[in-house]
Amino acid sequence: MAAVLTAGPATVVATRARRRHRIRVLAFMSPWLIGFSFFFAYPLAATVYFSFFRYNLFQLRPVGLTNYRFLFKDPYAWTAIKNTLWLVVVMVPSRVLFGLGLAQLLAKIKRGGNLLRAIFYLPFLIPPVAATVAFVFVVNPGTGPINGIAAKIGIHLPDWFNDPAWTKPGLTLLALWGIGDVMIILLAALLDVPKTLYEAAAIDGANAWQQFRRITLPTISPVLMFSVVTGVIQTLQYFTQAMVAANASQGNADQAGTTTAPGYPDGASLTFPQTLYNEGFQQFNMGYACVLALVLFAVAMVFTLILLRRFHAFGDDD
Amino acid sequence: MFRRHRRLVTALTATLLATACTAGGGGSPADSGPKAEAPQTIEVWHGWSAPHEVKAFDDAVAGFRRLHPNITVKLVKGQDDTKILNAVRGGNPPDVVSSFSTNNVGQFCSSGALQDLTPFLQKDNVDLGIFPQAVQTYTQYKGARCTLPLLADDYALYTNKALMKGEQPPKTISELTALAKKLTVRNPDGSIKVAGFLPSDTYYEHVPEHIAPSFGVTWLNAQGRANFASDPGFTKYLRWQKSLLDWYGYDNVKKFVHSMGQEFEASNPFEKGKVAMAVDGEWRVKFLQQEAPKVQYATTPVPVNDDRQTTYGGGFVTGTVIGIPRGARHPQASWEFVKYMTTNTDALVTFANGLGNVPSTIPALSSPKLTLPPQFQTFLDVFKNPNSTTIPSTVNGGDFIVKFQSFVQDQWEPGKVSDLHQGLTKLDTQVDNALKLAGG
Numbered sequence: 001m002a003a004v005l006t007a008g009p010a011t012v013v014a015t016r017a018r019r020r021h022r023i024r025v026l027a028f029m030s031p032w033l034i035g036f037s038f039f040f041a042y043p044l045a046a047t048v049y050f051s052f053f054r055y056n057l058f059q060l061r062p063v064g065l066t067n068y069r070f071l072f073k074d075p076y077a078w079t080a081i082k083n084t085l086w087l088v089v090v091m092v093p094s095r096v097l098f099g100l101g102l103a104q105l106l107a108k109i110k111r112g113g114n115l116l117r118a119i120f121y122l123p124f125l126i127p128p129v130a131a132t133v134a135f136v137f138v139v140n141p142g143t144g145p146i147n148g149i150a151a152k153i154g155i156h157l158p159d160w161f162n163d164p165a166w167t168k169p170g171l172t173l174l175a176l177w178g179i180g181d182v183m184i185i186l187l188a189a190l191l192d193v194p195k196t197l198y199e200a201a202a203i204d205g206a207n208a209w210q211q212f213r214r215i216t217l218p219t220i221s222p223v224l225m226f227s228v229v230t231g232v233i234q235t236l237q238y239f240t241q242a243m244v245a246a247n248a249s250q251g252n253a254d255q256a257g258t259t260t261a262p263g264y265p266d267g268a269s270l271t272f273p274q275t276l277y278n279e280g281f282q283q284f285n286m287g288y289a290c291v292l293a294l295v296l297f298a299v300a301m302v303f304t305l306i307l308l309r310r311f312h313a314f315g316d317d318d
Numbered sequence: 319m320f321r322r323h324r325r326l327v328t329a330l331t332a333t334l335l336a337t338a339c340t341a342g343g344g345g346s347p348a349d350s351g352p353k354a355e356a357p358q359t360i361e362v363w364h365g366w367s368a369p370h371e372v373k374a375f376d377d378a379v380a381g382f383r384r385l386h387p388n389i390t391v392k393l394v395k396g397q398d399d400t401k402i403l404n405a406v407r408g409g410n411p412p413d414v415v416s417s418f419s420t421n422n423v424g425q426f427c428s429s430g431a432l433q434d435l436t437p438f439l440q441k442d443n444v445d446l447g448i449f450p451q452a453v454q455t456y457t458q459y460k461g462a463r464c465t466l467p468l469l470a471d472d473y474a475l476y477t478n479k480a481l482m483k484g485e486q487p488p489k490t491i492s493e494l495t496a497l498a499k500k501l502t503v504r505n506p507d508g509s510i511k512v513a514g515f516l517p518s519d520t521y522y523e524h525v526p527e528h529i530a531p532s533f534g535v536t537w538l539n540a541q542g543r544a545n546f547a548s549d550p551g552f553t554k555y556l557r558w559q560k561s562l563l564d565w566y567g568y569d570n571v572k573k574f575v576h577s578m579g580q581e582f583e584a585s586n587p588f589e590k591g592k593v594a595m596a597v598d599g600e601w602r603v604k605f606l607q608q609e610a611p612k613v614q615y616a617t618t619p620v621p622v623n624d625d626r627q628t629t630y631g632g633g634f635v636t637g638t639v640i641g642i643p644r645g646a647r648h649p650q651a652s653w654e655f656v657k658y659m660t661t662n663t664d665a666l667v668t669f670a671n672g673l674g675n676v677p678s679t680i681p682a683l684s685s686p687k688l689t690l691p692p693q694f695q696t697f698l699d700v701f702k703n704p705n706s707t708t709i710p711s712t713v714n715g716g717d718f719i720v721k722f723q724s725f726v727q728d729q730w731e732p733g734k735v736s737d738l739h740q741g742l743t744k745l746d747t748q749v750d751n752a753l754k755l756a757g758g
Contacts, residue, residue: 054755054756054757056425056428056429056713056757057403057429058406058407058429059429059430061757066755070751073751074751075748140576141573159572159573164728248580249576262720264727265728266728282715282717283714283715283717284425284756285756288755
């Protein structure tokens with residue numbers, strides 16, 4: 001009893017110190033905690049909550065799992081999922097490979113390299129809407145010069161944004177045109193590879209491919225991984241270019257009382273975020289739009305986890 | 319501590335109950351807020367943004383300012399439906415809003431985002447008969463009239479006199495079909511050089527909602543459900559459209575349509591003399607005046623199917639709407655503004671002259687102050703014609719028309735539909751599922 005009594009004040013002091021320490025930590029973390037709570041946790045919780053309701057921004061009516069069930073019979077959502085996956089599978093690797101190739105080339109150029117870097121980076125600086133409209137105009141078979149010039153030399157290019165089979169490849173080309181963001185970080189990574197490694201490899205008789213495979217790739221792979229995963233997340237949120245390309249190639253203008261179907265032509269440019277926007281802000285099915293948002297969040301989360309794990313793995317290697 | 323929480327809960331409950339009891343309990347909304355005679359400022363949101371549009375609206379409002387010097391009107395340009403809904407939901411709406419999309423009237427009225435104007439209309443004995451039936455339809459949803467029309471758009475057939483080669487504009491679908499074939503000029507490889515009439519949904523304004531009314535279609539049945547498979551009008555429209563499309567050749571039409579420029583550019587094929595006949599809105603008159611003043615053309619109502627010749631003269635009608643949001647701080651002054659802008663002939667005519675749109679009341683159509691070209695008369699006649707129609711409002715923003723358009727453009731025209739009835743039945747199910755999801 002006496003021992004307990006003597007130990008008591010020390011324990012109390014230690015507990016107080018721990019509490020003070022925790023409060024201090026929380027105080028330092030509070031800007032992040034507040035931001036996280038208001039801008040992430042609350043919107044996420046609200047999205048989950050509203051997904052169980054029929055909600056048109058004004059009236060809230062519980063509908064159980066109806067919104068989730070509708071996802072399985074909504075043909076637009078499935079078309080959008082297929083298109084978005086196509087873009088993830090084709091557009092992301094294309095951008096990374098093209099960006100890497102370009103960066104390799106620019107890293108080797110001795111004279112005029114800076115000018116070329118600026119030229120290749122410039123399209124990325126153009127606002128997406130303006131860039132898309134310009135691109136659609138340039139490749140339009142009727143009004144643009146590219147298809148016309150190609151036809152004169154005997155090459156018949158496709159009707160990119162009016163042919164369902166060529167719309168997504170057209171969007172991929174547009175993404176390759178604006179490759180500046182990927183190119184610049186890969187170029188920085190390439191320039192960071194120690195030259196001594198190449199010199200040692202050359203002395204050992206390694207050819208260019210072996211040097212690339214054994215030195216360049218392992219050294220820049222964290223940056224490559226970063227490009228891939230951020231590219232996937234960006235592509236899952238692909239919206240502006242697809243929507244603008246569809247409207248611009250269709251040639252129609254929005255008029256009072258006139259509606260145009262999304263995803264022109266034949267749903268080929270319909271992406272998942274477009275469906276989400278259409279459901280939420282055109283049809284006012286906010287509850288169902290929340291379900292779509294959660295699906296998008298879950299898929300993006302999976303890729304983010306992969307990113308974190310891979311980075312962790314790289315950290316261990318180091 | 320518990321006691322403190324209990325006090326808080328009691329206070330919150332009391333506040334909630336007090337709010338619930340007082341909300342809407344202060345009598346008719348037509349009498350709430352400051353009197354219209356009191357000095358006040360009202361904020362009006364509208365969607366026009368081009369300088370000449372903004373000026374035209376400002377000119378139209380000038381008369382109201384003179385009539386109500388106590389009411390200061392603050393006009394806010396370039397607003398859309400999303401901004402309007404967010405402002406209403408945020409509890410800080412403007413006093414008056416105008417929307418370009420009649421498709422959202424169902425959402426505005428059913429959700430209560432815009433106030434039902436019936437008490438205001440009854441209080442001031444406004445006769446709705448000054449608006450044509452189609453206009454009365456697109457400004458309300460299931461009896462809740464939460465908007466009034468602010469100018470209108472309607473559609474007619476434009477014919478290029480030089481390309482018509484002395485032929486009279488068609489009045490029936492068979493005449494249109496025969497003329498379309500006769501006036502079409504092909505290149506040696508069979509592609510289209512000059513089109514008589516392009517039946518494709520992808521040609522600018524040749525969308526189903528503008529052409530299908532000629533076949534007397536009813537978009538939704540009495541229960542508010544999709545009617546595509548049940549209404550023979552849709553089948554007639556689609557079969558006619560496909561047969562003319564096949565005469566041209568689907569690929570030829572596609573190539574021709576895709577080689578054209580944007581709808582509102584001087585490269586428009588009707589303005590360029592590449593299309594002899596085209597259905598378009600009344601605004602084209604002003605575009606032709608500015609961009610192709612040398613083109614000689616006529617306007618006539620859109621041809622009707624041969625079994626509906628008695629309905630010739632009507633057409634598709636739509637337009638801009640205006641209303642008072644829920645939570646507007648100056649509802650009485652707002653109503654005075656809405657009433658003036660939607661019923662005052664001088665205001666409507668000033669605005670219509672500025673924009674080249676149709677003034678939205680029947681009395682305004684015969685105003686001597688209308689200074690639009692003679693070709694505009696057709697649009698004024700179509701507007702007041704009792705056979706003119708519009709599309710019904712729904713809770714999900716005209717989703718049924720979007721889905722039908724997709725079906726026509728992506729399935730029907732390329733020949734992917736082997737069984738039309740089956741295809742339309744499937745479409746009905748999709749539309750109905752979406753309507754049910756939205757609570758319609």
